[in-house]
Amino acid sequence: MTAPIDPGTIPPHALRRVIDTALEEDAPWGDVTSETLIPADATATATLAAREPGVLSGGGVFVAVMRTVDPAIDVVVHVADGTSFTAGTLLATVTGNARSVLRAERVALNLVQRMSGIATATAAYVAAVTGTRARIVDTRKTTPGLRAIERYAVRCGGGHNHRTSLSDAVLAKDNHLAVLLAGGTAVGDAIGAARKRLGHTVHLEVEVDRLDQIEPVVAAGVDTIMLDNFTPVMLVEGIALVAGRALVEASGGVSLDTVAAIAATGVDVISVGALTHSARALDLGLDIDVAV
Numbered sequence: 001m002t003a004p005i006d007p008g009t010i011p012p013h014a015l016r017r018v019i020d021t022a023l024e025e026d027a028p029w030g031d032v033t034s035e036t037l038i039p040a041d042a043t044a045t046a047t048l049a050a051r052e053p054g055v056l057s058g059g060g061v062f063v064a065v066m067r068t069v070d071p072a073i074d075v076v077v078h079v080a081d082g083t084s085f086t087a088g089t090l091l092a093t094v095t096g097n098a099r100s101v102l103r104a105e106r107v108a109l110n111l112v113q114r115m116s117g118i119a120t121a122t123a124a125y126v127a128a129v130t131g132t133r134a135r136i137v138d139t140r141k142t143t144p145g146l147r148a149i150e151r152y153a154v155r156c157g158g159g160h161n162h163r164t165s166l167s168d169a170v171l172a173k174d175n176h177l178a179v180l181l182a183g184g185t186a187v188g189d190a191i192g193a194a195r196k197r198l199g200h201t202v203h204l205e206v207e208v209d210r211l212d213q214i215e216p217v218v219a220a221g222v223d224t225i226m227l228d229n230f231t232p233v234m235l236v237e238g239i240a241l242v243a244g245r246a247l248v249e250a251s252g253g254v255s256l257d258t259v260a261a262i263a264a265t266g267v268d269v270i271s272v273g274a275l276t277h278s279a280r281a282l283d284l285g286l287d288i289d290v291a292v
Contacts, residue, residue: 042099044098082157122154
């Protein structure tokens with residue numbers, strides 16, 4: 001296992017909302033199977049183990065789910081979030097009332113598997129751009145309701161977060177610009193006017209998809225310019241046109257096969273929607289021994 005990074009924390013209110021919603025969805029009127037078959041005083045010990053290599057994310061979430069169901073459940077996490085591990089690694093041990101452990105099992109596993117899959121995918125992208133200045137970031141292409149935990153998982157994998165929501169920053173994309181142009185407003189004029197209205201702490205970013213769009217956008221005073229679906233050759237040209245006046249973000253067409261070439265152009269940021277919208281759940285297993 002490698003040493004973990006510090007991914008920070010998940011906002012407590014967001015985590016509570018995710019867990020409460022998931023548990024209510026999974027057993028709105030209780031666990032009829034366990035309540036029918038398992039004696040009320042039965043205890044269980046369960047082990048969470050890796051069935052394939054990866055990067056852990058969601059150890060604390062796993063604990064929180066178990067203890068939300070039953071505060072008396074004892075959970076010991078053996079591997080810190082952000083740590084890479086091999087197949088067969090023991091990740092956590094759970095001890096408590098058997099009905100409670102079985103009630104929490106699926107939700108706890110679903111979340112830690114999803115989060116660890118995202119962290120593992122992110123770590124692969126981060127490794128691919130090692131030695132460049134590029135920062136791997138996520139996008140808003142997250143599972144509705146799970147953004148806080150999915151973005152935490154990106155950080156566990158060594159990646160970074162883009163704006164958290166539409167409320168955090170100005171990011172004018174192709175559809176925004178299409179509306180402006182249809183109304184007869186020049187993009188440069190609109191961006192310049194927005195810059196004057198915004199507070200000095202609000203980040204302003206604009207997406208372009210052609211080289212000739214770069215100069216009026218940068219001249220209007222953006223903080224970041226997003227070069228969307230540019231080839232590596234075009235990215236080099238675009239960076240030269242920006243000439244250090246704004247951060248340069250590359251987006252579109254990013255995969256593990258292309259990310260190294262994109263990073264080699266000298267971009268500052270590479271946004272990758274696949275980190276969250278295409279990551280598969282990591283294969284982790286929870287094996288339970290029940291004692292009556």
